[in-house]
Amino acid sequence: MKKVIEGSHAVSEAVRLARVKVLSAYPITPQTHIVESLSEYCADGSMDARFMCVESEHSAMASVIGAASGGVRTFTASSSHGLALMHELLHWASGARLPIVMAEVNRALGPGWNLWMDQTDSLAQRDTGWIQLYCEDGQEVLDTTIQAYRLAEMVNLPVMVVLDAFFLSHTYEPVNVPDQEQVDRFLPSYVPRIQLDTANPCALNQMAPPPVYMEMRHSTQMAMEQVPRLFKQVEDEFFSIFGRAYGPVETVLCEDAEIVMILTGTAASTCRQVISDLRSKGEKVGLLKLKMFRPFPTELIRKILEPIQKVAVVDRNFSFGASGIFAQEIRAALCNYPEHPPVFGYITGLGGRDVTPEILEDIYWRTRNNATPKAESQWVGLDQEIVES
Amino acid sequence: MMQLNIPDRDYLNSGHVGCPGCGATIAMKLALRVLGEKTVVVIPACCWSIIAGNYPQSALKVPILHTAFATTAAAASGVRAALDMKGDTETTVVGWAGDGGTFDIGFQALSGAVERQEDFIYVCYDNEAYMNTGVQRSSSTPYGTRTTTTPGTEWKKTRKKNIVEALAAHRISYTATASIAFPDDMMRKFKKAMEMKGGPRFIHVFASCPTGWGVASELSIKIARLAVQTNMFPLYEVEDGVKYTLNYKGNRSIDEYLKMQSRFKHLTEEDIQTIQEMVNEDWQLLLRKIGP
Numbered sequence: 001m002k003k004v005i006e007g008s009h010a011v012s013e014a015v016r017l018a019r020v021k022v023l024s025a026y027p028i029t030p031q032t033h034i035v036e037s038l039s040e041y042c043a044d045g046s047m048d049a050r051f052m053c054v055e056s057e058h059s060a061m062a063s064v065i066g067a068a069s070g071g072v073r074t075f076t077a078s079s080s081h082g083l084a085l086m087h088e089l090l091h092w093a094s095g096a097r098l099p100i101v102m103a104e105v106n107r108a109l110g111p112g113w114n115l116w117m118d119q120t121d122s123l124a125q126r127d128t129g130w131i132q133l134y135c136e137d138g139q140e141v142l143d144t145t146i147q148a149y150r151l152a153e154m155v156n157l158p159v160m161v162v163l164d165a166f167f168l169s170h171t172y173e174p175v176n177v178p179d180q181e182q183v184d185r186f187l188p189s190y191v192p193r194i195q196l197d198t199a200n201p202c203a204l205n206q207m208a209p210p211p212v213y214m215e216m217r218h219s220t221q222m223a224m225e226q227v228p229r230l231f232k233q234v235e236d237e238f239f240s241i242f243g244r245a246y247g248p249v250e251t252v253l254c255e256d257a258e259i260v261m262i263l264t265g266t267a268a269s270t271c272r273q274v275i276s277d278l279r280s281k282g283e284k285v286g287l288l289k290l291k292m293f294r295p296f297p298t299e300l301i302r303k304i305l306e307p308i309q310k311v312a313v314v315d316r317n318f319s320f321g322a323s324g325i326f327a328q329e330i331r332a333a334l335c336n337y338p339e340h341p342p343v344f345g346y347i348t349g350l351g352g353r354d355v356t357p358e359i360l361e362d363i364y365w366r367t368r369n370n371a372t373p374k375a376e377s378q379w380v381g382l383d384q385e386i387v388e389s
Numbered sequence: 390m391m392q393l394n395i396p397d398r399d400y401l402n403s404g405h406v407g408c409p410g411c412g413a414t415i416a417m418k419l420a421l422r423v424l425g426e427k428t429v430v431v432i433p434a435c436c437w438s439i440i441a442g443n444y445p446q447s448a449l450k451v452p453i454l455h456t457a458f459a460t461t462a463a464a465a466s467g468v469r470a471a472l473d474m475k476g477d478t479e480t481t482v483v484g485w486a487g488d489g490g491t492f493d494i495g496f497q498a499l500s501g502a503v504e505r506q507e508d509f510i511y512v513c514y515d516n517e518a519y520m521n522t523g524v525q526r527s528s529s530t531p532y533g534t535r536t537t538t539t540p541g542t543e544w545k546k547t548r549k550k551n552i553v554e555a556l557a558a559h560r561i562s563y564t565a566t567a568s569i570a571f572p573d574d575m576m577r578k579f580k581k582a583m584e585m586k587g588g589p590r591f592i593h594v595f596a597s598c599p600t601g602w603g604v605a606s607e608l609s610i611k612i613a614r615l616a617v618q619t620n621m622f623p624l625y626e627v628e629d630g631v632k633y634t635l636n637y638k639g640n641r642s643i644d645e646y647l648k649m650q651s652r653f654k655h656l657t658e659e660d661i662q663t664i665q666e667m668v669n670e671d672w673q674l675l676l677r678k679i680g681p
Contacts, residue, residue: 021474022467050470054463055501062460062498066431066467069454072474074467092457196429196452196468198480203447205455212444 014145071195094129099152116352257286410606412596603651
């Protein structure tokens, strides 16, 4: 059934449809609408689940780790400082190989306090062993959240479903909310691989000295390496029931493109229009929308970008002392190809600054008009008066 | 044990890696005798994360969830929620943490879980410092103690935090102190806690540490007994945060207790007198709460 709902509520609807049993969360803007509606579903009985109102994000992740170890489907949501506070437990969740799903609303970190869109919070968690999937609109958020459970439970790794603060979390759009019966068909009841069981007592997450620790981490990587194949399987099954699929990356007009722009989240939507406008002026430009960040779809990206003349990566995030994080990853994916295109890195949209079509066009022309990048990152849209003050 | 009707069955295997005379190991052995096989134990970073054994072995015959340092009460809440959602209300969930994991880094999660009325037993086995990392002071370390982070003349000059009173202030349905030197009393308290389902229960176990305290391992029980007999560690229970019951009245001087342990050997007679006065003051405060 088509409903006009917020991006946040697309997450909540998906979590309800996934028949999650234990939820735990701590409030932080702009994630609150997700957990408020889930609390209502638990209160009105439309969800048969326990909602835990814990006293911190650290405890939110710790309690879903406890619940997932107890063998039930779990959910939490966070953002920015909350995600940063969870950091230790993000490692714990993936190391324990628990299929926890979390919605993460991208928001800037302070100081100064800033509630708005910025990807540095989730990207700073890239080495924690979580699958990360970035979404562009409300429908993709709902679909990805449902798929995330299927994927997580197949591979025994946690999944972070990432959406833009406000541009997506607080924007109302028509979203096709599927029937429970269809979702049940796609997502069967959770059968844990291992769980706390008094009939079969085991010690979970115990001391792992040097002779075994490396093998444990290697096995996590082996699981990560299964993800591209399993994600395709999940998407194929999802498509056969719901008629929608997204892919780890999506390409728009890349086949004959000379320049490809790489974006994530809602900025990719803006770029679709920019690409179309530039094409109508005869410019050979394409868009690569990056959805899956971990595991990084290296092979796929190499194949797409190999014949391209120039690549422009738009990062709404930054690694201080280095460059935009997506640009780093794209460079790393290409560097072992002797004939790879130059990667132009652009920083824009930090802390909720609008990424307008004009900014994206400016980025296109800067890439078009220079043979090589002037620097690892070019900051676009800075107010020079403030910079020089 | 007969009068408590507790089966004489152990859920702690030999081969655990506790130090000789470890009070925390004795406490686990006694607790599990009462709690039995329908128990899940949640253990954060602490001595017990070592004692329970390395992968792929386990010293316990019940399931263990090892969890991050600050998270005992939160992880135990999650385990409880999962069991409840699966319809298992019989199994007891036990958080089992040291003093550092309870008084310090895990205190926020504990306070939150108790306020939420999470249905579990939380046990703090208190050896009065970060023993697993090599005897650093915690907020449970008593006045007068030398540790590796309160060395020389900079021995600890602040009081031990009173965790039972902090829990009582949460109006927790049941909290009690217990000592490995009083096993019948301790097991009775575990039985009582186990039977009071539906909310949080907190047991503060005095767990002597021969390694960290500088006493011979064969004196572990004796030192734990002296702590009670000198009123350094009174045995009492609090129901609903207000109803106090005293289990033992000590009358020995603190002198004997302190002089047996090298962690206190630097103290002058004057320092010992100061500690005696603190103990007396705390004892009088407790007696006032217990009432006539």
